[in-house]
Amino acid sequence: MIRPIGSDELLPRFVYDVDEHHKLMHEAESLPSVLISSQAAGNAVMMGGGYFTPLQGFMNVADAMGAAENMTLTDGSFFPVPILCLLENVDAIQGASRIALRDPNMEGHPVLAVMDVEAIEEVSDEQMKIMTQKVYRTEVMEHPGVAAFNSQGRMAVSGPIQVLHFSYFQDDFPDTFRTAVEIRNEIKERGWKRIVAFQTRNPMHLAHEELCHMAMERLNCDGLVIHMLLGKLKPGDIPAPVRDAAIRKMVELYFPPNSAMVTGYGFDMLYAGPREAVLHAYFRQNMGATHFIIGRDHAGVGDYYGPFDAQAIFDEEVPKGALDIEIFKADHTAWSKKLNKVVM
Amino acid sequence: MIRPIGSDELLPRFVYDVDEHHKLMHEAESLPSVLISSQAAGNAVMMGGGYFTPLQGFMNVADAMGAAENMTLTDGSFFPVPILCLLENVDAIQGASRIALRDPNMEGHPVLAVMDVEAIEEVSDEQMKIMTQKVYRTEVMEHPGVAAFNSQGRMAVSGPIQVLHFSYFQDDFPDTFRTAVEIRNEIKERGWKRIVAFQTRNPMHLAHEELCHMAMERLNCDGLVIHMLLGKLKPGDIPAPVRDAAIRKMVELYFPPNSAMVTGYGFDMLYAGPREAVLHAYFRQNMGATHFIIGRDHAGVGDYYGPFDAQAIFDEEVPKGALDIEIFKADHTAWSKKLNKVVM
Structure with missing residues (x-):
């Protein structure tokens, strides 16, 4: 590992x-x-x-x-x-x-x-x-x-x-909260060798799902860890049990057996965009992921960050050799009417 | 499922x-x-x-x-x-x-x-x-x-x-405690179809390990759920983190990838032998197991129960059709010097 x-x-x-x-x-x-x-x-x-x-x-x-x-x-x-x-x-x-x-x-x-x-x-x-x-x-x-x-x-x-x-x-997320120890344990039990992690706070829609599929395919990964930020919700947010159930159903329907696990961690979002992306990669390596997906405006808020600042920081500011985890830099995704599928 | x-x-x-x-x-x-x-x-x-x-x-x-x-x-x-x-x-x-x-x-x-x-x-x-x-x-x-x-x-x-x-x-077993909901979720994610559950309170020694292997092979199971009773320990008991680590190492070394998961549940042991065996089977079905291993003097204490009472009760007292989970009735195990392995 x-x-x-x-x-x-x-x-x-x-x-x-x-x-x-x-x-x-x-x-x-x-x-x-x-x-x-x-x-x-x-x-x-x-x-x-x-x-x-x-x-x-x-x-x-x-x-x-x-x-x-x-x-x-x-x-x-x-x-x-x-x-x-x-x-x-x-x-x-x-x-x-x-x-x-x-x-x-x-x-x-x-x-x-x-x-x-x-x-x-x-x-x-x-x-x-x-x-x-x-x-x-x-x-x-x-x-x-x-x-x-x-x-x-x-x-x-x-x-x-x-x-x-x-x-x-x-207490609030008993079926989803996991420590890094637990995720490493489970990756080991599952026998995965190349693991890509996906960060989310919300139910995943089709573009997210396709992004995960693309990352797994292009990186030749045998495992996906969907790793949800758990925390206090704002009024109007989708309730946590609904979000979890939606993601679990997506995994059940659209991912092959033993290729994905649904987990969460507890933390206060920083909304620090690029820097938070580096922190996200940091603790995904610790939980055993070999790859981490970073998309458009990762961990951003408002228009404080450029759409790909959170990718560029890994080349521009992270000290060489500091991280072993590799970043999957996701581009814009869109629905192609011609191909009848999500393209990137 | x-x-x-x-x-x-x-x-x-x-x-x-x-x-x-x-x-x-x-x-x-x-x-x-x-x-x-x-x-x-x-x-x-x-x-x-x-x-x-x-x-x-x-x-x-x-x-x-x-x-x-x-x-x-x-x-x-x-x-x-x-x-x-x-x-x-x-x-x-x-x-x-x-x-x-x-x-x-x-x-x-x-x-x-x-x-x-x-x-x-x-x-x-x-x-x-x-x-x-x-x-x-x-x-x-x-x-x-x-x-x-x-x-x-x-x-x-x-x-x-x-x-x-x-x-x-x-609090005490954050990396091991699981609800039945969590175990069902994980079985679904792993894609297992035939799942045998194993009850333990202690580190597993070679005979336990072999019992699990035999059950999986004979029942044609693709998954094993090691399901530990978590609870207050008595002085002299092996500390929980040591027990967990020993079982996880055994799984890592002696079970193929994605064939076993290490989990626990919280309950006070009844020491009710046969009746407790039925309760054990009951909640293993609920957590998604299709088979459950019952060995010699399961959940017994002292000499209150015959060595196979906890198996016989399923034929003699459990109402017909009450349980869908099937019992794997384990016999005595022993080390065969001739075969150089555990036999049953």
């Missing part, structure tokens, strides 16, 4: 040992604790599931700036976006070496993770500005990702974490 | 609609509530995952007695064991039409399910005695299943439930 990034094996930060897990749950109740942002919680869940291997926890400011500026941390390792735990107020954890991070997305704010604090630093306005510009390529607050990033506090608490649960994702 | 029992589709009692789920979580906080037994909680988790389809909730005493006496409920439908919610004290829910059931196995006892109460009845000593004798074939309190069953209260609260989470099983 394709190697995880920077490691011979996945390094999920979830505490799998049941005794250790229970011990930590108890310890956490007596630790100084803070309520973290939804973005930070999403990062913790991803680290819990092994998706951000080899990252062990939240970055300090120097690493975050390195990630933003050239996708390179201070130790030279590769990571495409800052992974920060930004707080407004650190009074409750001042001087503590070990703290509990509370989940903003769950009733009662249970402890999501325990952190060994290595630093608490203030992020300057200038640093926020640089990170915003580098990651989102804009600073306008109308951009939902820029707004979410900058709505957090300015105090960055950093250090390795131990993750205690997967937030609301397991 | 093989039909679920008594229904064209699975009827999981988990509330999948996210809005409805959140609404129920809030409603539950203001409902009269009771702490239920660990056995009842296990039943709720199984109903949540669709394993007990078409059962919609906890049985009343007449149905429970029917299940115990001849595996037949008052409406004529089949169920192999009583599924009761037995409480010591019902003062807190007296007169309530809707109540919250609290989880005894989770810190803080969160609400596990909401019930529409149809009846609250006292179970007589005579009825407890009959159920115990019928299900466990003994009444001695040294039998751990008998002890657990009789340690519950005598007030049976019954009615349909809506399940809100999967107790500690998802």
